[in-house]
Amino acid sequence: MTEVTVVITLYNKEKFIEDAIKSVLAQNVKNWHLLILDDASTDQSVKKVEPFLKHKNITLIQLKQNLGQTNLLNYALTLVETPYFLQLDADDWLPNHALKKLMEAAKKHSDAGMLYANHICYTYDEQDQLIEEKEIMLEQFKDRYQLLEKINEAMAPRFYWTEKLKEVGGWMAQTKGDMIVEDVQITLRLARLYPCVWINDFLYHRRKYTANQQKFDTTKSLRVAYRYHLFNQVLLEWGDEYVADWQQVNDHYYLKGLVPNSQKQTDTRYTIVIPNYNHADTILSAVKSALTQTLEPEEILVIDDASTDNSLKKLASIKSSKLKVIPLKKNEGISHLLNHALTHIKTPYFLQLDSDDWLNPQTAQRLVIPLSKQKDAAFAYGNHALWKEDNELKWQKVDTIEQPSFSTKYDWLLKLGYMVNPRCYRTSAVKKVGGWITNDPWQGRYFEDARMILRLISTYKWVHVNEFLHNVRVNPRSSGDKIKYYNSLRKDFYEKMLLEWGNHYKAVWKMASTGRIVLERLEKI
Structure with missing residues (x-):
């Protein structure tokens, strides 16, 4: 039985997509399906994928128009039929034991909304030479507020329950910020309802190279501004118990921490x-x-x-x-x-x-x-x-x-x-x-x-x-069965209320075509 769908959103990653696919094929479990959605790539990405389509558990869907990351993920969500959903970037890859370890953990933590683990980050120079290999260790956040305060490093891998993704409505996809900070927004929205559970193992390989680092640098202002608005909104949706303490540096706001909301005046429990x-x-x-x-x-x-x-x-x-x-x-x-x-x-x-x-x-x-x-x-x-x-x-x-x-x-x-x-x-x-x-x-x-x-x-x-x-x-049948009771109760109760309200008006009734009695007007006594 297929239990997990690995979803790769692909756009102009001809140099890396083969490594991503091979890492899925090399998993030491076979109960997976690989779904690749190509977002109208203009390079040779699709040609690189085609030889792998002989594997019955690999599917490629090509889009004619570029939709963007979050729209692509939401489209994938409508297609995934397995209990679990693993997001794999087209320029990254998985270690051989990743899926086995994650699915074992998912069965132990069925109340969770997302699993994440540690990863290894590989940095390459302009000549595609490896210049740094760094282990990124995360931690188990004690609650959603600590998660919000410390969500700085990429949480990779991100392993989801498909139905829980659907429950929160998938990824927000209205703004440019939604598109480029999709990992943070979906994590915080899941955290409102479910724990996010850390697996203390290295289960993902992440690649940093000139092109994606340049994109990261050019979108920094947008990402910082987006986080400011996202975090404030999320805290409000979580009950307004805490407010963000922001530090302004030039034109940007950076989160210093969370403080109890002393201005909260109403009890909304x-x-x-x-x-x-x-x-x-x-x-x-x-x-x-x-x-x-x-x-x-x-x-x-x-x-x-x-x-x-x-x-x-x-x-x-x-x-x-x-x-x-x-x-x-x-x-x-x-x-x-x-x-x-x-x-x-x-x-x-x-x-x-x-x-x-x-x-x-x-x-x-x-x-x-x-x-x-x-x-x-x-x-x-x-x-x-x-x-x-x-x-x-x-x-x-x-x-x-x-x-x-x-x-x-x-x-x-x-x-x-x-x-x-x-x-x-x-x-x-x-x-x-x-x-x-x-x-x-x-x-x-x-x-x-x-x-x-x-x-x-x-x-x-x-x-x-x-x-x-x-x-x-x-339910038309159920509603029709109750008319005879409603008519008697409505007439008696309305007239009782008019008496209690001072007996200033008299009710004038008529019968509707549905068989219900309807208050036509009130006549002043």
Whole structure:
């Protein structure tokens, strides 16, 4: 079984590409695939590769247009089908035992996001004569902050888990800096979610020569400026606990160290709550979207409502200290589940995520931070996309729902159609209103979300973030089955709210073509 894909991005390396390929062929394991992507080379690089294509586990893909390093790596990521992904530069090479050692380590450190090791750097003069051979010893960084402070030497080799690369969205590829500092940006983005593990062995040979040294020197200003902005952004995404202490030298800023952020005024700790019942087919994508938030959750709390499928087995496959699964012995319904969750939440905020939906990576950051700053608000909400399964069992985006910025509590009654998603709550506010209602004939199984929102807006403000942050899977049959319950609950609850709000208005209802009753207008009493 092929376990690792060695990816070589190739552009005008005719002098070196053969050595790189031969080093893969010489590995003392054979469970590899070599994927070479040629970025429209203008020299003889491709001709040098062609004789090796007789090997069935070597693939060459030629591009007609030059895309650049990070775009090429992202393209490779769409092609790689193996669990592991090793990046090998076309002018470098591997020692014979590299893949064996790295794959052994990967199996021991399955919670890691990246493996790196020591390497030997060979420096050549203009006549291609070796003038220096230097061993580069790295270290195991104690945490991601020490990694950020000390990430000066090249981390080579870089051995990744393919799925974890996909979880963080691959390499950023928007700016020139993204292109030339691709190793640093992907390492720091993986480090937000996973440990980076050092293997104390020399597992890579790195070549320095006139052409690549000149390129390194000419891009120095861009690389230094890019690091300044990248590090500041990464620290913010890691929770804003530390700020970078920069030293200015001429027009450049160099990192001196990290200091605790004394200006951090708001507590942005939050929990993601995922109620689940028989969604084994989608629960993993929901949890993974929670794990890949740019603002990390303190905890991901899955409350399972006595599922009869293999949901719990699927959840057991996720190795994360942030995930806590609480299985109930009997099925109680969504409102009971959320009330169970409420007793376990230890953070000021929590974000509710259905187990068949998923979040965009920046959802929590976009909701929690503004909610934390508006002290009189009980919740923040955004916009969402609707997805349906097509005839080929693939999920397709079919609509986008942009919610209004409701101006008053009466505005909510009149305009609330699709439930607002995503929803991030202030924990104390939800507790203050008594959690979710469970004393109706259906024990809180229906219309629980709207009833919570309407009770909160009776007392508190709200925050609307006008961005698409959430993805909802549409199940037309399930929605249609619930109409008869929703109609009764909506009418009774809306009229109850109008009474509690002072009995200033009377609700006028009409029946929509879908069979749902709709609040047509409010008449002043």
